[in-house]
Amino acid sequence: MNCSEASLQPTTNSPSRPATTLYNRREFERRLEQALDNAQREHRQHVCIYMDLDQFKIVNDTCGHAAGDELLRELAVILEPKLRSSDILARLGGDEFGILLDGCSLNKGMEIAHTFQQTVEGFQFFWEGKRFQVNASVGVVCIDQESAGADTILSDADMACYAAKDLGRGRVHLYEKSDKELAQRRIEYHWVSQLRGALDEDRFLIYKQDIVPFNTSTKEVRRAEILLRLQGEGGEIILPGQFLPAAERYGLMITIDRWVIERSLRWLIESRETGLLLNVNLSGVSLGEETTLAATRKMFIDYPVNPGVICFEVTETAAIANMSTASRFIEEMRGMGCSFALDDFGSGLSSFAYLKHLPVDFLKIDGDFVKDVLDDPVDRAVVEAVITLSRSLGIRTIAEHVESAAIKEEMIKLGVDYGQGFALARPVPLD
Numbered sequence: 001m002n003c004s005e006a007s008l009q010p011t012t013n014s015p016s017r018p019a020t021t022l023y024n025r026r027e028f029e030r031r032l033e034q035a036l037d038n039a040q041r042e043h044r045q046h047v048c049i050y051m052d053l054d055q056f057k058i059v060n061d062t063c064g065h066a067a068g069d070e071l072l073r074e075l076a077v078i079l080e081p082k083l084r085s086s087d088i089l090a091r092l093g094g095d096e097f098g099i100l101l102d103g104c105s106l107n108k109g110m111e112i113a114h115t116f117q118q119t120v121e122g123f124q125f126f127w128e129g130k131r132f133q134v135n136a137s138v139g140v141v142c143i144d145q146e147s148a149g150a151d152t153i154l155s156d157a158d159m160a161c162y163a164a165k166d167l168g169r170g171r172v173h174l175y176e177k178s179d180k181e182l183a184q185r186r187i188e189y190h191w192v193s194q195l196r197g198a199l200d201e202d203r204f205l206i207y208k209q210d211i212v213p214f215n216t217s218t219k220e221v222r223r224a225e226i227l228l229r230l231q232g233e234g235g236e237i238i239l240p241g242q243f244l245p246a247a248e249r250y251g252l253m254i255t256i257d258r259w260v261i262e263r264s265l266r267w268l269i270e271s272r273e274t275g276l277l278l279n280v281n282l283s284g285v286s287l288g289e290e291t292t293l294a295a296t297r298k299m300f301i302d303y304p305v306n307p308g309v310i311c312f313e314v315t316e317t318a319a320i321a322n323m324s325t326a327s328r329f330i331e332e333m334r335g336m337g338c339s340f341a342l343d344d345f346g347s348g349l350s351s352f353a354y355l356k357h358l359p360v361d362f363l364k365i366d367g368d369f370v371k372d373v374l375d376d377p378v379d380r381a382v383v384e385a386v387i388t389l390s391r392s393l394g395i396r397t398i399a400e401h402v403e404s405a406a407i408k409e410e411m412i413k414l415g416v417d418y419g420q421g422f423a424l425a426r427p428v429p430l431d
Contacts, residue, residue, distance in 0.1 A: 284318025367401030
């Protein structure tokens with residue numbers, strides 16, 4: 001027997017198979033690839049089933065891993081006779097099983113999936129005089145010539161399984177596109193507990209990335225953007241794109257924004273750094289919150305930093321969505337001495353029209369236009385238009401995503417004031 005199989009001896013042998021063969025995840029994924037290839041070449045239909053045990057953790061926690069392994073072994077034994085000789089049963093990890101039904105219609109596949117669920121529901125597990133009742137949530141995906149890929153099939157089946165759990169457990173659920181949104185919520189739920197723990201355990205980190213002046217004929221004050229990172233529980237560094245969506249959806253963004261502002265001001269005092277201006281990001285959630293103005297003012301009292309060294313970056317879409325609150329915040333903080341940059345400028349549909357309502361000092365040209373400026377005439381036209389408008393309004397420009405020497409030279413030729421990107425400086429820890 002090869003290493004992709006694990007033989008489990010059943011109490012009663014199936015006539016079609018002398019022993020229960022439980023495949024591992026790697027082999028299951030290989031068989032999925034074969035099924036997909038077959039579906040696309042020969043227009044055959046197959047079904048992928050993803051099954052998750054609902055009370056497995058109780059057995060593991062109560063009786064230990066040996067009991068959990070025995071439970072999985074016994075379940076594999078009773079599921080095996082429900083399979084046809086061409087079908088595949090695999091343990092995908094933990095308490096999760098995968099079943100590949102070869103040459104199977106969706107209707108038949110749903111029927112078999114219900115049989116599996118009912119078989120598990122009717123199973124009782126005994127260990128050292130204790131009796132346990134388990135159940136299963138089951139996700140089903142059809143494999144046909146329209147299927148995208150093995151990874152997508154397995155991911156969709158997993159999402160369908162999670163949807164079955166969300167509907168009340170002990171159910172069979174056929175994959176729907178809306179399951180992706182549900183799966184995204186599951187990921188975000190995970191991040192919420194991580195973020196709360198990070199705030200409690202002080203695991204957020206501050207990095208800075210230099211914003212480089214392109215006009216070298218005059219002496220410019222040094223600038224840098226403050227960037228947020230999260231140190232994971234295992235010590236890994238996590239970028240904000242992974243966790244900020246969850247923070248915004250579940251009400252943690254204001255707390256994180258204020259933490260960043262407070263830490264930036266504290267660092268300026270403790271480091272006695274002079275001659276460095278910091279760009280600090282402010283989310284749309286904070287920008288639309290009425291208490292942000294008072295809270296920010298208080299931080300400048302608690303940390304007596306010259307407000308002129310702080311430039312708040314707000315995204316164009318956030319400013320437009322909270323126009324009246326944003327305008328008031330910008331005006332009040334500019335009155336104290338702070339400056340403002342409109343981030344990702346050009347990404348909105350009405351960028352130029354709204355600019356007259358937002359008294360900002362800098363426009364950060366959306367990096368999506370900058371990175372393709374050498375090859376795309378439309379992107380180049382947008383960048384040129386932003387530069388022309390900025391000059392007429394007396395607003396300075398910053399090009400994002402300057403990732404090569406060629407883009408840097410092009411930005412200088414076009415008359416951009418500052419650049420930011422890996423070709424100029426990489427982010428480094430603030431400390």
